[in-house]
Amino acid sequence: MENRSISDKLAIAAVQHSKEREYWFAKMSGNPVKSNFYHDYKETGDQPHKQREIATHQFTLADHLFPELMRISKQNDYMLYMILVSALHILVDKYSYSGNKDIILGAPIYKQDMEGDFINTVLPLRNHLKDSMTFKELLLQVKDTIVEANKQQNFPIEQY
Numbered sequence: 001m002e003n004r005s006i007s008d009k010l011a012i013a014a015v016q017h018s019k020e021r022e023y024w025f026a027k028m029s030g031n032p033v034k035s036n037f038y039h040d041y042k043e044t045g046d047q048p049h050k051q052r053e054i055a056t057h058q059f060t061l062a063d064h065l066f067p068e069l070m071r072i073s074k075q076n077d078y079m080l081y082m083i084l085v086s087a088l089h090i091l092v093d094k095y096s097y098s099g100n101k102d103i104i105l106g107a108p109i110y111k112q113d114m115e116g117d118f119i120n121t122v123l124p125l126r127n128h129l130k131d132s133m134t135f136k137e138l139l140l141q142v143k144d145t146i147v148e149a150n151k152q153q154n155f156p157i158e159q160y
Helices: 006-016 018-027 065-075 080-095 135-151
Strands: 041-044 051-054 102-108 122-128
Touching (some): 080 135
16 A cells, blocks of 8 residues: 555545544534633743743642442443543533533543554544533433544544
């Protein structure tokens, strides 16, 4: 097989996965509001030598929370990943200060379909929260979003 550049592989994948392309265009249509949620980097230095450094925030779950999360995960057939993504949606909703309930998170691909190079390493997970929504309702929505996004993961979103 001939050596192809990454951009050639992405272009070929985009053509081969037109069904997935339609899904992503529909899913990401509209004008999402950019949140003023804190970024994952901090800027250091002053002009013209400003640099970005990766910022981290570490936290520890209370000892009693992890077993509870695992119990919920096993008992309701939800994966811990989905529970944590749901919790992150709530965090962004509560602390973004935008009042926007249409939230898009970039999440690592949970499970890759094909062997070989990753087409995408992160998938956008878009969910619409409601004030009256229970955690279980959000969890079901997030589960559906993750399942659908993973089914459509072979379209190179970078080409979008």
